[in-house]
Amino acid sequence: MHAVVSRLGGESRPPFDGLNLSHGVGDDPAAVAANRKRVRQMTGGVHVYTRQNHGTSIRTITREAVDRGEAIQTNPAPADALISDVPGIRLLIQTADCQAVMLYEPQKRVVANIHCGWRGSVADIIGRTVLRMVDQFGCDPGQMTAAIGPSLGPCCAEFVNFENELPRQFWRFRVGAHHFDFWRISRHQLTTAGLADGNVHGPGMCTRCNPQLFFSYRSARETGRFAALIGMDMDINRTRQSEKE
Template sequence: MAALKPLTFDHLNAFPGLVHGVFSRAGGYSKDAFSGLNIGLSTGDDPDVVNRNRRRMLSSLDLTRVLFFNQVHGTDIAVIKSEKDAADAAWEGQGGAPSKIFKADAAVTNRKDLGLVIQVADCQAVVLYDPEKEVIANVHSGWRGSVDNILGRCINAMVTQFGCTPANIRAGISPSLGPCCAQFMNYKQEIPKSFWKYKDKDRPYFDFWQISRDQLGAYGVLDEHIETMGLCTRCRTDLFYSFRANKVTGRFAAVIALKNKDE
């Protein structure tokens, strides 16, 4: 099987101490509706196959441990500062589940050699990096997360918990539902009026890529430090899992990690 080749953000590739990637569905062991590199254990796929996919993903990034989260479309942010928290929650590809799994939709850490993984199938995964403070974050932002401004909350956590300066932070927005496919027929009940300016003039379709850029900008992240991959998951089911398109489907991953400089 060919080596995995995750998508990367150009502006993050400039930092040698950083490892990151957004994995397409290509190159995994899952079959049928989950065909490819499904890393989601809650999808209905064979857990042994999913764990095999996860191990393959780790190996491709030269990582030995990562954190997976219990994502619930909420606003909780896991802040990992201690080695104990990292060790207790780390998935290392061997044996059973870790002793602790954070219920969170975003995570922030300064620990080295610890990957943060967000699983998605239409929602955005947004990776964040402050090269001055050597702090990373990964955010699960679906439409509920956007409405609750989980991106702003995560920037806030980076500032208050690690002393980050927003103008130093780089952000990357993964493939997700694009403005071409983010349809909300009941938007008047689901989406606050303050977001309606992001709606297509004639149709109930929303531009959540721009919403995320604006939310990051409102918290001080410079626009030139934000990169959007601009790939719609519903349009590109050949590359990505899409719940909107297929319902029964897998999850692809966005990963970010700090590496020790002497490695």
């Protein structure tokens, strides 16, 4: 299963009003805890957050880490991508204009969730995460499906200093004088990593253009974070087969 949680509902007060899920933006910790509990009740499973820092660290959530309670630390290690093959885990990425890129490989039953802002795009954290799934779990990129969550669209992704911030290979994705289509950039990085173009699903919804539904840093600066999450439930058919064996 995968889902995107909007800012609607929740306990947070302005400027974080709604379902803010981040402890790192100055919101009341009790409100954030209540919001996270509400999301757990809606989606079930064990929710795993991470401290995102626009880097390239990738964290794998193993069965052993879950059993030891390390998967749900209140102060987790920094990472901008999460990978797991453990059923019942929900990998959450918090955003407010950046992309959450969710991946699923059905043969090996592995999921990943990537926090991908423009710095992550420059560092190709998408390609790095796909490669980690291949190296660690034997995943086949050709079997993967990807979903890009609501994020800054080409209408609002303005980079007036792009010549100093973005590599030249990104310039072909420029729209107008200073705007860039990072949805297309992510699609390009996913297909370059081996995914089929038809297996990449884009959001078509800009966070800055829809502040009533989503938090947007470019729109409000001081604001909350919504989340995209992905995880697997137990495969009942496989469980029954194992019981017969």
